[in-house]
Amino acid sequence: MAAPPEAVVHAWTRLERAHRAALAAVEDRLKAAGLPPLAWYDVLLELERAGEQGLRPFELQKAMLFAQYNLSRLIDRMSAKGYVARTASAEDGRGQLLTITRAGRALRRRIWPVYGAAIEAAVGAHLSPAEARTLGDLLEKLHPPRS
Secondary structure (H helix, E strand, C coil): CCCCCHHHHHHHHHHHHHHHHHHHHHHHHHHHCCCCCHHHHHHHHHHHHHHHHCECHHHHHHHCCCCCCCHHHHHHHHHHCCCEEEEECCCCCCCEEEEECHHHHHHHHHHHHHHHHHHHHHHHCCCCHHHHHHHHHHHHHHCCCCC
């Protein structure tokens, strides 16, 4: 297989650098505000979207925006803090269902303004709304939404 064209390598490099810089900026802002890492927000958002039926751990991992390789330890920490509840699955009794607690909803709402401002600083401050739409459309070509 031939090497990719230089323009493709350039796009890949810029994409990775922009991604790392944006995530680092978000994490820095969350830490400065005394809030937990971004993965906590991601878990809370997906569990809130799932509603009362909750999600099994593998479903949560598939739904998350960011890869989380130590999801079970993350859920342990969040559960210990009272943000996530675990219940036995009614289907098989051995599996778990994860749901967001009232405290988890409150934490997610506290995180969002800091996270939203960080997104604005990392992306919105550098792109016009039309450019942001174009970038989103181009990135969607690389990773189409799940159906």
